[in-house]
Amino acid sequence: MHAFPAKDKALGMYLSMYRIRKYEESIYYLFLEGIMPGTIHQSTGEEASAVGMLYDLRKDDWMASTHRPAGHDIAKGISVRAMMCEMFGKADGCCGGKGGAMHTGDISVGAIPANAIVGGNLPIAAGAALAFKMQKKDNVVVCFFGDGASNEGSYHETMNVAGLWKLPVIFVCENNLFSANTSIKLTCVQENVAADRAAVYGIPSEVVDGNNVIAVNEAAQRAIKRARKGDGPTILELKTYRHGGHSRNDACGYRAKDEQELWIEKKDPVKNFRKEILDRKVITEKALEKKEAEIENEIEEAVEYAKNAPLPANESALENVFWGE
């Protein structure tokens, strides 16, 4: 059994998950309206992973995300407004409109620009961890990746040195069972695609219910502690599920109905944790509804701001090709 955290932490984790859920819902509707450019890879259903992993991380610890970065970025502390502006391609976006949905980041809160090459962020996270080690800092790096990334060469090249050099990095496989449309069972013999391939690199691993924010957070604390005191990396495999498609226009016809019902109806991390904090009387329902309304309001304001925010100047497209130029 997992130890239930202090009330303010439990509430804080819930509200962070709720913020991600509502942000992603609002993005979804803006796409349906046809007013948001580009594509989306939504993290709805995977909020417990982002929040559980990042809640105890320090601001100056780093986080490396993937093409599905919104949950991670918001949990790490990027404002909803800066995220929303980036989605609209506006100058006030966290990357000035140059990054877009798959590259959101804000290094001032330790969020490395997200990486849209599957497995591309793994050696970069290891490199940042090596830098912290060489600089005698106690910072750690949390690096998210999907089940599909465990089949990339970069995964194996990176795990080899991370284990060998005892780098302060926590590798987090969000195993949502599908690499885009393809079941992970069609591409791996392992049941646990990352965890079962950890021991060969001398890296301890855990398989965790990725939809249980407390379970995720406990595993995160263990891994962060190990990394911070110099004992090296951990691979955490979080079993989770995306509520929506891989990207827009993906109706998920390749997923079984009963599987979807199980994960979306019965194992919803936000709905279930809400019930738990109410059952444990962390907060009254009325007070919680008020806090939820505040978050909804924050997101609505961000949307309104982003819609009306200035577009980037054309000339800015040629800036920062090289640093400071």
Added chain:
Amino acid sequence: MAEISIAEALKSAIAEEMRRDPSVFCLGEDEDIPFGMGGAFTVTSGLGDEFGSNVRIPNQNGKGYTVKGADDIGNVRVLNTPISEIMLAGVCVGSAMAGMRPVADLQYGDFLFCMMDQLVNQAAKMCYMSNGQVHVPMVMRAPCGATNRGAQHAQSLESYFVHVPGLKVICPSTAYDAKGMMKQAIRDENPVLVFEHKLLYGGKRKEAGQLSASGEVPDGDYTVEFGKAAVRREGKDITIVANLLMWYKAMQAAEELKKEGISCEIIDPRSLVPFDYDTVLASLEKTGKLMIVQEDHYNLGWGAQLEAYIAENAITLLDAPVTRIAAYDCPIPFSPTLENYVIPSVDRILEGARKLARL
């Protein structure tokens, strides 16, 4: 002033920068293994003695090894790595973003293809995609050029990277430039690819066909700015733009051509990104005739870009069509006879220059 080889010049640049700045570190396969080669071409051999490396040294009594640094990577500044090019480049990107200045050695430039994602999608784009929040001051050293090793250890790959916004590409070819440009590369805030020609190193490892590029190098600290071409020989009839080994061949040809009354001006661009078009234009004002010589293949490449630039911006300076001499468009063959045929030779430069002079 001391006369040293390019290999020694590069080593001394890296060592001096490591002394000056604790964030500089070296990494690569065989980077500095005791009694090993120091990369593939001796450049980094011995650096571990001063800066620490992860090594296993055979004991003098003939029994077993003494291990150093392997359990203490945080204190090692000359890092012997696995043969994992994606990791090598990715660790450079991540450590550079986090405040280090990695100088990686690839052994053979041909292995750049194994790390293309990390160079092109990651290193080159991180600063841009983040709108300048992060930047990537890393150096990737890529030995290049055909040296009787067959098609996968022979290529001149500069042009692939000239095409990528966000990467700087340099090709130093004298001891003076090698030291000054390597220092500049390490101090640059952006990813820099350094192409070093295997036949110009002048290291302890001898190569068939190598040239002596040893030269005088000042004792004190100096850098050579990127984007400034060097006029290696002044002349008035033909402008020859050639890099790395090719300008040395052009110099040999120019001596012959002088006897025939043809005067060649030879320009070594030294850096391809940024590229110094102005020095070429100034030379064409005098000569009106342009020859480009590159060891890379003919089809596209930096030479074609230069030719296109002149056609777009300064065609009135030309009195004749441009002559471009490059490796033929086939993989580089092993047989020394075939390799000599495919790579631009002094004879091909002579033949091209004579034709161009008559036009």
